[in-house]
Amino acid sequence: MKKERRVISVIVMNESSVLARVTALFAGRGYNIESLTVAPIPESDMSHITIATKGDAKVMEQITKQLHKLIPVYKVIEHEEMVEKEMVLVKFPVEESLSDIQVLCMAYNGGIANVGPNMVIGMVADEPKRVQHFLEAAQRYNPIEVVRGGVVAIER
Structure with missing residues (x-):
């Protein structure tokens, strides 16, 4: 399987331990996070996490599905055109x-x-x-x- 560069955005509730749980999904699959940026979304109680990594489509699909199952996650976007x-x-x-x-x-x-x-x-x-x-x-x-x-x- 070919490992391609992927960028995923995750909209989460801005609360403690959310970032640890999100990054644990990548670590659990043996995927290195090349870049990680987190910032609160203005005038909300949410944060925007941007993750750059390399992975094959199948594993990235699994990670995306598991991200959706995390309770404080509201939206997961694997960027196509960005x-x-x-x-x-x-x-x-x-x-x-x-x-x-x-x-x-x-x-x-x-x-x-x-x-x-x-x-x-x-x-x-x-x-x-x-x-x-x-x-x-x-x-x-x-x-x-x-x-x-x-x-x-x-x-x-």
């Missing part, structure tokens, strides 16, 4: 060219997030593959630290 974004923050030494770093960040829907006495922090928010390309291009500016956020996705 808009997907990921954010990354990169700290560069101040000795590197500020204008070059800014141009690079802007090419990937980002910019300079902060400048300090001995560092520059660039921020990019783009599709995960483009974030990876940005990180590869950023290597020439000697990054000190890289922090990637999780994927967020919404159905088109």
